[in-house]
Amino acid sequence: MQDSNDPLARYRDLFHLPDGVIYLDGNSLGAMVKTAPERIDHAVRQQWASDLITSWNKAGWWQLPVTLGAKIAPLIGAATDSVVVTDSTSINIYKALHAALALRPDRSVIVAEQTSFPTDLYMTEGAMADRPKLQRRLIGEAGQGVDAALDENVAVVLLSHVDYRSGALLDMAAITQKVHAAGAIMIWDLCHSAGVIPIELDAANVDFAVGCTYKYLNGGPGAPAFIYANQRHHNHIKQPLSGWWAHAEPFAFKPDFKATGGIRAFLCGTQPILSMTALDAALDAFEGIDMQAVRNKSKALTSLFVDLVLESCGKYGVELFSPKDAAQRGSQVSFTHPNGYAIMQALIARGVIGDFRQPNIIRFGFSPLYLSFEDVRNAAKTLFDILASGEWDRPEYSQGGAVT
Amino acid sequence: MQDSNDPLARYRDLFHLPDGVIYLDGNSLGAMVKTAPERIDHAVRQQWASDLITSWNKAGWWQLPVTLGAKIAPLIGAATDSVVVTDSTSINIYKALHAALALRPDRSVIVAEQTSFPTDLYMTEGAMADRPKLQRRLIGEAGQGVDAALDENVAVVLLSHVDYRSGALLDMAAITQKVHAAGAIMIWDLCHSAGVIPIELDAANVDFAVGCTYKYLNGGPGAPAFIYANQRHHNHIKQPLSGWWAHAEPFAFKPDFKATGGIRAFLCGTQPILSMTALDAALDAFEGIDMQAVRNKSKALTSLFVDLVLESCGKYGVELFSPKDAAQRGSQVSFTHPNGYAIMQALIARGVIGDFRQPNIIRFGFSPLYLSFEDVRNAAKTLFDILASGEWDRPEYSQGGAVT
Numbered sequence: 083m084q085d086s087n088d089p090l091a092r093y094r095d096l097f098h099l100p101d102g103v104i105y106l107d108g109n110s111l112g113a114m115v116k117t118a119p120e121r122i123d124h125a126v127r128q129q130w131a132s133d134l135i136t137s138w139n140k141a142g143w144w145q146l147p148v149t150l151g152a153k154i155a156p157l158i159g160a161a162t163d164s165v166v167v168t169d170s171t172s173i174n175i176y177k178a179l180h181a182a183l184a185l186r187p188d189r190s191v192i193v194a195e196q197t198s199f200p201t202d203l204y205m206t207e208g209a210m211a212d213r214p215k216l217q218r219r220l221i222g223e224a225g226q227g228v229d230a231a232l233d234e235n236v237a238v239v240l241l242s243h244v245d246y247r248s249g250a251l252l253d254m255a256a257i258t259q260k261v262h263a264a265g266a267i268m269i270w271d272l273c274h275s276a277g278v279i280p281i282e283l284d285a286a287n288v289d290f291a292v293g294c295t296y297k298y299l300n301g302g303p304g305a306p307a308f309i310y311a312n313q314r315h316h317n318h319i320k321q322p323l324s325g326w327w328a329h330a331e332p333f334a335f336k337p338d339f340k341a342t343g344g345i346r347a348f349l350c351g352t353q354p355i356l357s358m359t360a361l362d363a364a365l366d367a368f369e370g371i372d373m374q375a376v377r378n379k380s381k382a383l384t385s386l387f388v389d390l391v392l393e394s395c396g397k398y399g400v401e402l403f404s405p406k407d408a409a410q411r412g413s414q415v416s417f418t419h420p421n422g423y424a425i426m427q428a429l430i431a432r433g434v435i436g437d438f439r440q441p442n443i444i445r446f447g448f449s450p451l452y453l454s455f456e457d458v459r460n461a462a463k464t465l466f467d468i469l470a471s472g473e474w475d476r477p478e479y480s481q482g483g484a485v486t
Numbered sequence: 487m488q489d490s491n492d493p494l495a496r497y498r499d500l501f502h503l504p505d506g507v508i509y510l511d512g513n514s515l516g517a518m519v520k521t522a523p524e525r526i527d528h529a530v531r532q533q534w535a536s537d538l539i540t541s542w543n544k545a546g547w548w549q550l551p552v553t554l555g556a557k558i559a560p561l562i563g564a565a566t567d568s569v570v571v572t573d574s575t576s577i578n579i580y581k582a583l584h585a586a587l588a589l590r591p592d593r594s595v596i597v598a599e600q601t602s603f604p605t606d607l608y609m610t611e612g613a614m615a616d617r618p619k620l621q622r623r624l625i626g627e628a629g630q631g632v633d634a635a636l637d638e639n640v641a642v643v644l645l646s647h648v649d650y651r652s653g654a655l656l657d658m659a660a661i662t663q664k665v666h667a668a669g670a671i672m673i674w675d676l677c678h679s680a681g682v683i684p685i686e687l688d689a690a691n692v693d694f695a696v697g698c699t700y701k702y703l704n705g706g707p708g709a710p711a712f713i714y715a716n717q718r719h720h721n722h723i724k725q726p727l728s729g730w731w732a733h734a735e736p737f738a739f740k741p742d743f744k745a746t747g748g749i750r751a752f753l754c755g756t757q758p759i760l761s762m763t764a765l766d767a768a769l770d771a772f773e774g775i776d777m778q779a780v781r782n783k784s785k786a787l788t789s790l791f792v793d794l795v796l797e798s799c800g801k802y803g804v805e806l807f808s809p810k811d812a813a814q815r816g817s818q819v820s821f822t823h824p825n826g827y828a829i830m831q832a833l834i835a836r837g838v839i840g841d842f843r844q845p846n847i848i849r850f851g852f853s854p855l856y857l858s859f860e861d862v863r864n865a866a867k868t869l870f871d872i873l874a875s876g877e878w879d880r881p882e883y884s885q886g887g888a889v890t
Contacts, residue, residue, distance in 0.1 A: 098535040107539050114535035119527060122760065126526055130707055131502040131518035134839065135511050143707060170755030172729030173577065196741055201730040201755060204743040208726035212616045220741075296756070303534055303547060303759035322612035325576030326605040335844060337600055337624075339608040351574030351605060352700070355707035356526065357758030435538065440739060 083382040085454045089372075090379050096367050097300075097452040104457045104464075106436045109246075109274060109414050109447025112300030112364070121363040125356055146358045147327075147349055151308060153365040154299070157373060158272060158291065159282035160310050166345050167361065168327075168353055171273060171294050171307040172201045175240070177321040177348055178290040178309060179209040182238035182267035183216075184320040185289075189237035189266070193228065196220040199246045202271055206240065224250035228257060232264035239266055243281070244274035244412030247439050249384075249404040251279065251412045255286040262287065273297060276308075278380050278413035278450065280373040283310055290315070298413065298449055299368075301361030309348045316344045325350035367451065379450035381408040383458055384415050387446065390462035391417065398469035403443055416445045427479035428468045434461045487786040489858045493779050500771050501704075501856040508861045508868075510840045513650075513678055513818050513851025516704030516768070525767040529760055550762045551731075551753055555712060557769040558703070561777060562676060562695065563686035564714050570749050571765065572731075572757055575677060575698050575711040576605045579644070581725040581752055582694040582713060583613040586642035586671035587620075588724040589693075593641035593670070597632065600624040603650045606675055610644065628654035632661060636668035643670055647685070648678035648816030651843050653788075653808040655683065655816045659690040666691065677701060680712075682784050682817035682854065684777040687714055694719070702817065702853055703772075705765030713752045720748045729754035771855065783854035785812040787862050788819050791850065794866035795821065802873035807847055820849045831883035832872045838865045 085091060097113045099105060105113055129137040138144045151165035158165070168174070179192065192206050203220075210216040219236070221227040224245045232239070239261045244251050254270060261268040270291040275281060277298030283291055291310040295301035311319055319341065326332050327349035330342040341347045385408045391400060395417075403416040419425055419442060426438040436446040446461070468474050489495060501517045503509060509517055533541040542548045555569035562569070572578070583596065596610050607624075614620040623640070625631040628649045636643070643665045648655050658674060665672040674695040679685060681702030687695055695714040699705035715723055723745065730736050731753035734746040745751045789812045795804060799821075807820040823829055823846060830842040840850040850865070872878050 098531075100536045100538070103538075105538065111534075111539045111542075113538070114530070118535075119530050122530055123523060123527060126518070126523050126706070126764070127502075130515075131522075132504045134504070134507075134509065134517070135515045135841070137707070138515075169573070169577070170729070170757070172731075172755030173573070173727060176727060199730075200733070200739050200741060200743075203741050204728045204730060204733065207743045208728040211724075211726045211728075294756075302530075303541070304756045304762075306758060307755075320615075322615045323577060323580060324608045324612040324615075325574065326603075326608060327576075329604070329608065333844075335604050337604060337607050339604075339611045351576030351711075352698075352708045353574070354710060354758035354761030356764055357761045358708075360530070360760055437539070 083379065083455065085456055088379060088455070089375050090450055093367065093451040094454065099452060102433045104434045104461045106434065106446040106448065106461060108449035109297050110437055111303060112297055112449065113452055114302065115300060115364050115367050117366070118302065118360050118363040122356060122359050125359040143355050146355065147353060148346065150358060150361055150365060151345065154276070154308050157368055158276055158310065159284055161284055161313055164313055164345055165308050165310045166348055167295065167306050167308045167358065168349050169306055171292055172205055173323065174292040174307050174309040175202055175205040175271070176209055177323055178269045178292055179206060179238060179240065180321045181290060181311070181315070181319050182269060183209070185267055185315070185318065186237035189235055190215050191217050191219050191235045191237060193219045193221060193231045193236055193239040195223065195225065195241060197223045197247065198242050198271070199273065202240060202242070224248065225252045225257060229260065232260060232266065234265065236264055236266040238269060240269045240271065242271045242274065244279070244414070246274055247443055247445070248416055249412045249414035251275070251410055254281065254288065258286045258288050274412055274414065277368070278376060280377055284312065288312060295361050299361070300364040302357060302364065305357045305361040306353060311345055311348065319347035321348060323350040327351055376450045380413040380448060383448040383450060383453060383455065384408060384411060384413060386455060387415050387448070387458045387462055390459065391465060394462065394466040395469050400469070413448045413450065414445065416443050418442045419444060421474060423481040424474045424479040425468060428474040429464060432464050432468065434464045487783065487859065489860055492783060494783050494854055497771065497855040498858065503856060506837045508838045508865045510838065510850040510852065510865060512853035513701050514841055515707060516701055516853060517856055518706065519704060519768050519771050521770070522706065522764050522767040526760060526763050529763040547759050550759065551757060552750065554762060554765055554769060555749065558712050561772055562680055562714065563688055565688055565717055568717055568749055569712050569714045570752055571699065571710050571712045571762065572753050573710055575696055576609055577727065578696040578711050578713040579606055579609040579675070580613055581727055582673045582696055583610060583642060583644065584725045585694060585715070585719070585723050586673060587613070589671055589719070589722065590641035593639055594619050595621050595623050595639045595641060597623045597625060597635045597640055597643040599627065599629065599645060601627040601651065602646050602675070603677065606644060606646065628652060629656045629661060633664065636664065636670065638669065640668055640670040642673060644673045644675065646675045646678065648683070648818070650678055651847055651849070652820055653816045653818035655679070655814055658685070658692065662690045662692050678816055678818065681772070682780060684781055688716065692716060699765050703765070704768040706761060706768065709761045709765040710757060715749055715752065723751035725752060727754040731755060780854045784817040784852060787852040787854060787857060787859065788812060788815060788817060790859060791819050791852070791862045791866055794863065795869060798866065798870040799873050804873070817852045817854065818849065820847050822846045823848060825878060827885040828878040828883040829872060832878040833868060836868050836872065838868045
C-alpha cells in the first residue's frame with residue numbers, strides 16, 4: 083500500500099501534528115484531534131462557567147460514562163450498553179478481577195502474564211491482598227504457557243491482547259474458548275489494541291475487558307479508561323468500589339448500597355468531565371470507521387518499517403523484537419539494540435518520536451489514522467542515518483539523564 | 487460585616503459568575519476562576535497537541551498529584567508532602583479505610599454515620615465485602631453517639647467534618663482525640679469543609695482525610711479528589727489499589743509491587759491531566775489566603791441569611807434545618823419546607839441557585855470568595871417573594887420532572 087491509494091489518508095487532516103515531527107508514540111499518548119480545543123473550551127466556558135450545575139443534566143455530564151462507552155463499543159465488538167468510560171485502567175482491572183472472582187467463588191487461582199504491563203500484576207496483588215486463599219499463577223510473555231496453566235482451580239485469566247513491549251498480538255477468540263473450557267473467567271486488557279485492531283468481544287464471548295483511551299483512541303492525557311462486561315454478566319456484577327454512581331437510585335441518597343443493573347455497576351464516583359470531553363471529541367473521529375481498513379493500513383505501515391529497518395540497520399546491531407509476521411503483531415514495532423536508549427534520544431532529537439523500554443528496547447507505535455507511508459520511510463531513513471553516522475554516541479544521549 | 491468592609495471582596499473578581507445569577511450551590515459545583523479557560527487551553531494546544539509525551543516531564547504532568555496536593559495542604563493544616571490529588575472521593579475513602587484497617591488488624595468494627603453522604607457508607611460496604619469478620623456500627627447524624635460507639639473493637643471511625651444535608655460542623659480535634667483514646671484510627675471526610683473552614687489535620691493528629699476539589703475548591707466538574715495521610719503513617723500505607731503510580735520505581739516496570747514511601751503510596755493509575763489543570767488554576771486563587779478570614783466571612787454570610795429568612799419566611803412554614811449557632815455550622819444553610827422541591831425550582835427560575843435534598847430540604851452553599859452580602863440579601867428577598875406570592879405553586883415546579 084502507498085499513500086496514494088490509502089483509503090484512510092483523509093483522516094490525517096483531522097489531527098494536529100507538530101511541524102517537523104514524525105510521531106511514532108501514539109501507543110503512549112495519542113495525537114490531538116483538531117476539534118478538541120473548541121469542544122473543551124465550550125465545556126469550560128459554557129457548560130461549567132455559565133450553566134454550572136445544570137450541565138449535569140443539560141449537557142449530559144451524568145451520562146458521559148455511558149455515552150462515551152457507547153462510542154467505544156462498536157470499535158471493540160461490544161453491544162452498545164456493555165461499555166462505560168470511568169476511572170483508570172488500573173482501577174478497572176481491580177474491578178474486573180473482583181467481578182470475575184465473585185463469579186467463581188470456589189476457585190482460587192488468578193492467571194496473569196509475568197511480563198504484562200506491570201500495573202496489571204500489581205492490581206492482581208491488590209485483589210489478592212485480603213484473600214489469603216487466592217494464588218497467582220504467572221505465565222510467560224504474550225500468553226505463552228496459558229494452556230498448561232489452566233486447570234479446575236483457575237478462577238480468572240487476565241491477558242494483554244497486545245503486549246506493550248513486543249507488540250505481540252494474541253488470538254482472543256481461541257484463548258477465550260480455552261479459558262472457558264477450563265471453567266474460568268476471561269479478562270482482556272485492550273490498552274494496546276483498542277482503536278487499531280478489529281476486536282470482537284461479544285462474538286468471542288469474552289467476560290470482561292478493560293482498556294486505555296489516551297493511546298490509539300486519542301482521548302488526551304490521562305483520559306479515563308473503559309471497562310466492558312458481557313451482557314450475560316450484567317445483572318451479576320459485584321465489585322467492591324461500590325460508589326454512588328453505581329447505585330440503583332443514586333439520587334435517593336439511601337444509606338444502603340444497592341447495585342444498579344447493567345454496565346453502570348462498574349461505576350464508582352464522580353468522573354473528570356473536562357478530560358472526558360476531550361475523549362468525546364476524539365471518539366467522534368472514529369464514527370463509522372472501518373476497523374478492518376485500519377488494521378490493513380496498520381499491518382502495511384508496520385511491515386514497511388520492519389522491512390526497511392532490518393534491511394538498512396541490521397548490520398548495525400538492530401534486531402527485531404516484535405513478531406515478524408504482521409498477523410501476529412499489533413500496531414507497534416519494537417527492536418533491540420545494546421545502545422537503544424541513546425539511539426532513541428538521537429531519534430527524538432531529530433523529531434522521530436518513539437520510546438525506550440528497559441533494558442534495550444526501542445519501541446515505535448503506528449497510528450493508522452494520522453501516519454503516512456512517507457512518515458514510515460522517513461523514520462526508517464533517520465534511524466539509518468543515526469546508526470551509520472554514529473550520531474547516537476553523544477554524551478547528551480546517554481542514559482542517566484531525565485526519563486523521556 | 488458588610489460588603490464595604492469585607493477583606494475578601496477583591497476575590498470576587500477572580501471568578502466568572504453568570505449574569506442574573508446568585509450562585510448558592512458552590513457546595514455542589516464551585517464557580518470557575520477566570521484564569522481557567524486559558525490555562526486549560528494551553529494544556530490542550532501546547533502541552534498535549536504540540537509537546538506530546540514530553541509534557542509528562544516538561545509540563546510536570548507526572549508530578550501533578552503531588553504539586554496540587556501541596557497547594558491544598560496549607561488549606562487543611564497538612565504538611566506539604568502529606569496530600570495528593572488523585573481519583574475520586576469514593577475511591578479515596580476505600581483506600582483510606584483499607585489503610586486504617588491494616589493499622590488495626592486485630593480490630594473488627596468500622597464506625598460510620600447513618601446519614602453521611604451515602605457513598606461513604608457504600609464504600610464501607612465495599613471495604614467489608616471480602617472480610618467477613620468486619621462489622622459496621624452506624625451512629626446518628628453529625629457524629630451523634632460516637633462516644634457510645636467507641637470500644638476496644640473499633641478499628642476505624644469515618645466521619646464527615648461538615649454534614650452534607652444540615653451543614654453541621656463537628657469538632658475535629660475533640661473527636662479525633664476520643665477516637666485515638668479508644669485506640670482507633672480516624673478518617674475525616676472534608677468534602678464540605680475544605681476551602682471554607684480552617685482545618686488543622688496535623689495539629690489534630692488526624693490519621694487520614696479525603697475530600698472533594700470541585701466544591702469550595704472550585705476545581706471544575708469532576709476534578710479528582712484529594713487524600714491526606716499523617717506523616718507518621720507515611721511508611722506504612724497499605725491499600726489494595728496498588729497501581730504503578732504508587733510503585734517505588736514506576737519506570738523500572740518490575741513485575742512485583744513495591745510501594746513507594748510517603749503519600750504517593752495512595753496513588754494508583756494515570757490521572758486526568760486536563761481536569762487537574764483546571765484545579766491547578768483554581769487553587770492558585772487560594773495562594774496565601776487567610777482561612778480565618780474566609781471562615782469569618784462565611785459565618786457572617788450564613789448568619790445573615792438565616793436571620794433574614796427566618797424573620798421573613800418563618801410564617802410560610804420555612805424551618806431551619808442547619809445548626810442555629812454559626813460556630814457549629816459549615817458554610818451552608820439548609821431549611822425544610824413541605825414544598826421544598828417546588829420552592830427550589832421557583833428560586834432557580836429566578837436565578838437563585840441552590841439545591842434540594844430528599845425529603846424536604848432546600849440547601850444553600852455560601853462560597854465566601856465570590857459571594858457578597860448583597861447577594862445574600864437578594865436571595866433572601868427572592869425566597870420571601872416566592873413564598874409570599876405563592877409563585878412556587880406552579881405545575882412546572884412540581885416534583886417528578888427532571889432532577890436538578
